[in-house]
Amino acid sequence: xxxxxxxxxxxxxxxxxxxxxxxxxxxxxxxxxxxxxxxxxxxxxxxxxxxxxxxxxxxxxxxxxxxxxxxxxxxxxxxxxxxxxxxxxxxxxxxxxxxxxxxxxxxxxxxxxxxxxxxxxxxxxxxxxxxxxxxxxxxxxxxxxxxxxxxxxxxxxxxxxxxxxxxxxxxxxxxxxxxxxxxxxxxxxxxxxxxxxxxxxxxxxxxxxxxxxxxxxxxxxxxxxxxxxxxxxxxxxxxxxxxxxxxxxxxxxxxxxxxxxxxxxxxxxxxxxxxxxxxxxxxxxxxxxxxxxxxxxxxxxxxxxxxxxxxxxxxxxxxxxxxxxxxx
Amino acid sequence: xxxxxxxxxxxxxxxxxxxxxxxxxxxxxxxxxxxxxxxxxxxxxxxxxxxxxxxxxxxxxxxxxxxxxxxxxxxxxxxxxxxxxxxxxxxxxxxxxxxxxxxxxxxxxxxxxxxxxxxxxxxxxxxxxxxxxxxxxxxxxxxxxxxxxxxxxxxxxxxxxxxxxxxxxxxxxxxxxxxxxxxxxxxxxxxxxxxxxxxxxxxxxxxxxxxxxxxxxxxxxxxxxxxxxxxxxxxxx
Numbered sequence: 001x002x003x004x005x006x007x008x009x010x011x012x013x014x015x016x017x018x019x020x021x022x023x024x025x026x027x028x029x030x031x032x033x034x035x036x037x038x039x040x041x042x043x044x045x046x047x048x049x050x051x052x053x054x055x056x057x058x059x060x061x062x063x064x065x066x067x068x069x070x071x072x073x074x075x076x077x078x079x080x081x082x083x084x085x086x087x088x089x090x091x092x093x094x095x096x097x098x099x100x101x102x103x104x105x106x107x108x109x110x111x112x113x114x115x116x117x118x119x120x121x122x123x124x125x126x127x128x129x130x131x132x133x134x135x136x137x138x139x140x141x142x143x144x145x146x147x148x149x150x151x152x153x154x155x156x157x158x159x160x161x162x163x164x165x166x167x168x169x170x171x172x173x174x175x176x177x178x179x180x181x182x183x184x185x186x187x188x189x190x191x192x193x194x195x196x197x198x199x200x201x202x203x204x205x206x207x208x209x210x211x212x213x214x215x216x217x218x219x220x221x222x223x224x225x226x227x228x229x230x231x232x233x234x235x236x237x238x239x240x241x242x243x244x245x246x247x248x249x250x251x252x253x254x255x256x257x258x259x260x261x262x263x264x265x266x267x268x269x270x271x272x273x274x275x276x277x278x279x280x281x282x283x284x285x286x287x288x289x290x291x292x293x294x295x296x297x298x299x300x301x302x303x304x305x306x307x308x309x310x311x312x313x314x315x316x317x318x319x320x321x322x323x324x325x326x327x328x
Numbered sequence: 329x330x331x332x333x334x335x336x337x338x339x340x341x342x343x344x345x346x347x348x349x350x351x352x353x354x355x356x357x358x359x360x361x362x363x364x365x366x367x368x369x370x371x372x373x374x375x376x377x378x379x380x381x382x383x384x385x386x387x388x389x390x391x392x393x394x395x396x397x398x399x400x401x402x403x404x405x406x407x408x409x410x411x412x413x414x415x416x417x418x419x420x421x422x423x424x425x426x427x428x429x430x431x432x433x434x435x436x437x438x439x440x441x442x443x444x445x446x447x448x449x450x451x452x453x454x455x456x457x458x459x460x461x462x463x464x465x466x467x468x469x470x471x472x473x474x475x476x477x478x479x480x481x482x483x484x485x486x487x488x489x490x491x492x493x494x495x496x497x498x499x500x501x502x503x504x505x506x507x508x509x510x511x512x513x514x515x516x517x518x519x520x521x522x523x524x525x526x527x528x529x530x531x532x533x534x535x536x537x538x539x540x541x542x543x544x545x546x547x548x549x550x551x552x553x554x555x556x557x558x559x560x561x562x563x564x565x
Contacts, residue, residue, distance in 0.1 A: 023377035023386070025534075025542035026473040125536045135476050135517065137536040197332040197340055242347055243471060243480075245377045245384030249335045269379050269473035277335035305336035306389045306402050313390045 001067040002150045009060030013131040014120050014139035016052040023268045030264050031130045033287035037074035040181050041115035044072035044092040046160030051119030052129035056112045059105040065095045070117040070163045076109020076185040076288050090182025094167035109185025109288035117160035121152040185288035192300045193276040201273035206233040219291040223265040232257035240271035251276040279305035331407050344381040351482045354381045359547040368413035371395020378546040379471040427547040432529050434552050435560035440528035447524050450490045461485050467550040477516035477534025477542040484512045496522035503528045530563035
């Protein structure tokens with residue numbers, strides 16, 4: 001069955017958990033900028049965690065369903081509705097044939113991930129349904145979704161069917177995941193980082209400035225990276241380094257001294273000094289940054305970065321168990 | 329050998345120093361280390377990405393712990409596993425691996441090689457001498473990246489080294505063969521770029537419908553063969 005994007009919105013693309021194992025061919029992992037949000041939304045609707053959903057940037061999406069589906073979304077501080085019924089983030093809900101889901105521009109944050117039971121069934125490229133907007137493949141013909149376009153949906157799982165039955169009367173589930181999972185956007189966030197492997201290619205003053213000052217998100221930010229305006233970070237040399245791997249979370253400093261925080265669609269290699277790496281746990285917050293937002297950075301240890309990541313994974317395990325309980 | 333964190337889900341392993349002085353040796357060390365790390369099957373490792381003198385090893389700390397790493401200290405455990413896998417890999421003989429040789433046809437028609445004259449002027453050679461000298465080079469892939477399937481090749485005859493263009497072009501056609509400083513490479517898809525374009529190959533270097541998607545990987549040897557415009561047109565699929 002299909003769903004129709006009556007309005008596609010500012011930038012809506014099909015995303016899943018991305019493509020691993022292809023960096024040696026120059027293919028970046030891509031996928032949802034907040035993979036945790038997509039995993040949680042998928043669990044809420046009875047999908048497998050890597051199922052493809054929609055990444056919605058700045059809202060404006062209106063999607064009409066041709067059959068009954070369970071949906072849920074996680075992300076910024078958006079206003080979303082099924083028909084005229086408000087749907088808060090993190091709640092599973094039943095949409096019936098002919099109904100619309102719509103999502104308007106957010107007060108805080110800029111992205112949301114919508115999971116639909118059955119998942120979005122676009123062709124798999126290199127093991128993933130994610131749209132690689134830069135290389136132009138995957139998802140919906142390698143590009144953002146357009147107004148009026150139809151999205152093919154997969155079959156509802158048994159779990160999704162059971163969920164749909166439990167939601168037949170109330171329509172919206174009363175239970176939800178922790179607030180920071182369903183709504184990770186923060187006003188003036190502080191992102192935690194570990195020291196970069198090329199920190200010594202920037203001055204000691206640059207590192208102090210980076211961890212003490214506020215930076216503004218530049219309008220030329222996208223899925224490749226968040227460009228930051230603010231105090232200039234001085235390098236010890238104008239010369240770039242021999243290219244080596246970079247990763248989502250890497251903060252690199254080009255010769256102009258304006259740092260760039262890399263996100264999932266970043267290049268696989270780079271030659272700018274790597275001053276810092278934002279921890280994986282905090283990348284969902286970075287994915288919500290919009291132009292003119294203020295952001296700050298605070299150093300933590302690698303062990304702390306691992307600790308919070310593993311703790312969240314344990315909590316997600318419990319959350320899976322909790323959903324099983326609701327299905328009984 | 330230096331191992332440094334590249335964030336909390338990857339480490340950079342520097343297996344060689346002094347790329348400029350001994351690029352071939354650096355590549356050999358990287359390729360050998362890449363194979364050893366792949367064969368070691370360290371729990372939690374997602375992928376390995378070689379480039380010039382380094383290999384980035386991407387891992388999932390949660391899966392590493394599931395695979396036996398101590399929950400309170402994944403980094404030390406991982407470093408130990410990496411050093412164990414690479415121990416003794418300096419012995420050149422045992423690690424010498426023959427990589428595949430890929431022949432790439434190039435058409436140097438002026439319509440394709442729009443910077444050939446500039447490269448010739450810079451080298452103080454005629455365009456035909458540039459083509460002959462270019463074809464005589466013994467090239468190896470040091471890294472694939474920048475965009476999917478873009479090979480960075482070492483081995484360019486030093487006389488042909490040409491600085492990148494001051495203003496990058498907004499659009500370079502797919503298959504364009506370029507020279508950027510001491511390196512040469514091929515644009516796998518249409519993209520912006522600042523290298524000097526001397527010709528074009530009809531081969532497809534990147535195809536997301538295939539797995540692996542790239543024609544070349546680090547370590548491969550590359551030979552170039554000059555082809556006519558007719559052969560180019562016949563070969564384009």
